[in-house]
Amino acid sequence: MVESLDQIFVTLNHLLTGFAPEALRPAVSAIISIAGIIGVFASLFAVTTVFERKGLGRIQNRYGPNRVGPFGFFQPAADGIKALIKEDLVPRAADKVVHFLAPLMVVIPAFLVYTVLPIGRNMVLADYDAGVLFFFAIGAATELSVFMAGWSSHNKYSLLGAMRAIAQMISYEIPLILSSVTVIMIVGSLSTSKIVEAQAGYHSFGLPNWFVFTPWGLVGFLLFMIAATAETNRSPFDLPEGESEIIAGYYIEYSGFKFALFFLGEYMGMFAISGLGITLFLGGWHAPLALLEFVPSYMWFFAKLLVIVFIFIWIRGTLPRLRMDQLMNFAWKFMLPMALINIVSAAVWHFMLPGWQRWVVGAAVAAVSYVLLGLGLMEGKKLEKRRYRFAE
């Protein structure tokens, strides 16, 4: 019973594929899986927009959407209809073809990366030998579409936003990839399903065998999630949008459904990169405790995903936006050296014998490098309580 519930979607796919003629079966199976992925993650997007607006409302001591349907949960439907019936404005000076293509080029890579995410036991669309590399390669293509959007609008604010976005994405891509290199080194494979397999099982004292519960894994996970926040342009790294300074950045000249596509692409990117973080560090679809194994594997994946999305929303409601120089200093003077030291720490962990010694060494390396790099980042800065002149 437990087994069949865990594999229900795989069985369903097999069953539906069985109706197709022999030659078409691989294609039909792939199409069913793709339809499932698009359907599930697009609905997750709709649900997340409501949760985000309600969560931010709660943090800012207001209600958030509460008019459409029970507790405002049908808000995404209203938003979608609004986006569809809005006039599609294209500036006269805009480069028509590139302006039209840019939102599509944002959404396509955002969906493509889901092919390598294992969202459950036996539930990965394409188990590439170089799965993690595929993810980063496709993710890098997003930068070009952001540039297309910013440049084709022929608006100085959108071009500024695109430049900021690209500078930020390139800078944070390096710590993002370097922090995941540790996992690839330990597992010895770039395949996402092999990485999840390597995190099966439990320690003797009940903790799962996830990489986040090792000194290098914890550092790697934190670096990965910070870089992921910057990579998806979410607050506090939302300078490319920066409503109060450059209005909305690279999608200032987009209206109606094209704007909705940008919004969709941004959230899809956030889910995908959180999914990769779960795959690399949080044990993929594995249950956190041995006695919870009866819950289907995909439930665990989505539970972890929702927790990370909640933390993203929480951070957005809490932290102020960084300044451009702070953003760059943080990437190059803190994240990059920390990720490099972490790689060495993971190698030491791999070659030391299992035992408490390697925990001490790993924790010491992480703590010392954190303190030293943090001091380096603060060098020459005088931190004191901010004084507001208008309040005196």
Place this chain on the structure above:
Amino acid sequence: MNIFFAIIAAVTIAAAVAAMSLRNLVHCALALAVAFAGLAAAYLELGAQFVGFTQILVYVGAVAILVVFAILLTRGSETSPHSVLSAGWLSGILVAVAVLAVLVYAIAKSFVLQNAVPAQPTVTVKQIGEALMTKFVLPLEVVGLLLTAALIGAVIIALKEEGKK
């Protein structure tokens, strides 16, 4: 030649032609990115996953962005009023055809074609990594040193000169 390869080749060649013949430089750069992606697709079609994904990561993700930035920061993205064809286009075509003829002749006469085509090996990323870390470790180190030197050089060029304010 199968149909996938035909589609990929057609797209790649069309994009490469567009990259040479379009008037707007940014359009050219974007067309070049499409050609890069087409090449990556050709590698994937041949079963070379690692090379294909690296091609996308390096060329579409980094080189295309670099080209676009260089265009924006130097000469602006305005369409040039001049024709894309230079005055000596006829002689250019003649030279190109001559070079192509020589290359085709050389390849057709080459002894490589006489050998039987070996079976396509299936190379995993792990094998590539092991080869890089054992057999080809020296070239890898040299390339790493070269790139580090280039990086330091770029930083030194970008540094503010002391005393000159």
